[in-house]
Amino acid sequence: MAQRKRRGPRPVSLDRLKQGALRYLGQRDASRAQLRRVLVRRVDRALRVHGGDRDEALGWVDEVLVYCERLGYLDDARYARGKARSMRRRGASERKIRAKLAEKGVAGELVDAPLEAEGGDAELVAALRLVRRRRFGPFARAEVDRDAHRKQLAALGRAGFGYDTARRALEMDREEAEERLHAAD
Template sequence: MINQNSVTPQKIKTEKKPRKITESYLHNAGLYYLERFAASSAHFKKIMLRKIDRSCAFHKDQVREECIQTLDRLVIKFQNVGLLDDSVFTQNMVLSLRRKGLSARMIHARLQAKGLEYEMIDRILQAYTQTLESEFHEDAELIAALRLARRKKIGPYALEKTHDHSNKALAILARAGFSYDIACKALQFDRDMADALNESVCR
């Protein structure tokens, strides 16, 4: 028989009351976020707007438009001191996403979803592409496709080479945004050639 006195009651979790929006609170909350995550100006604003909306829903005396104006001033302040720099953020993201094996099409989609302008993404991606291609004399899309092939263990990195596997590999590369020609070229590489190129680009 269970002794009811020995049972420890579960602590009921209560949702933390949102803070009122002040310039100081948004500044500190923004700094805390940027210490942990890199962000574009638009994405940062989106995150902070969530805090504003939650706070305004709880504190009915707050005026949302005034809170947003406070946030707009904070974004400009962070841009002026370099805490928010969309150009640097885009450069870092292009480098990171290319190394993960993302196609130009997927990079555009990812970065536009973070509120970055198409023209900025395109300019930085083209500059990266020109640098990479002049150094390694290979198509930047092909290099990215080989990086993805290594991650997905397809093509040169496949454990078995069958017709079904080749079709599956083509489908994976196509879904990742690579053209049919680039996908076919990547799958024709042998393991040693693919490794040599991947390791050179990583250095």
């Protein structure tokens, strides 16, 4: 069987960067900073092989970012709302959501809006979702001893939940936990 030769990167141009950005955003939503990192990486790879003016290419990257924002494909506020909602459904704490969005390059004020709109019980509901997924506390299959309870509290702490929230989620009875989860969905 013949091995396929790996093609190197194509020379960088404004049109190729636009096409690459639209293809990337067609596959997944991204923050402005994420898309910028992807495009700069593409530029650097192409310039290593073909040479060229890096400053000019980085100017094209900025043009492409403005172009994508103008078309509505790139919107950090929408990205923050969607990512926060998705992470909450999986049981992520506010702390974890803030850290993930900061890592993705989303500005702090854009992170505040979706988290403040959730309401007061959102953190407890997220903890309950994680507890259900991990089969902790009220969702455990067997009786939980003191050592296992301590380990479960530690796991929730590492997930970013405060002690009071973690304790409430673990000590809630199953019926009440399911009612709260059902009401939140």
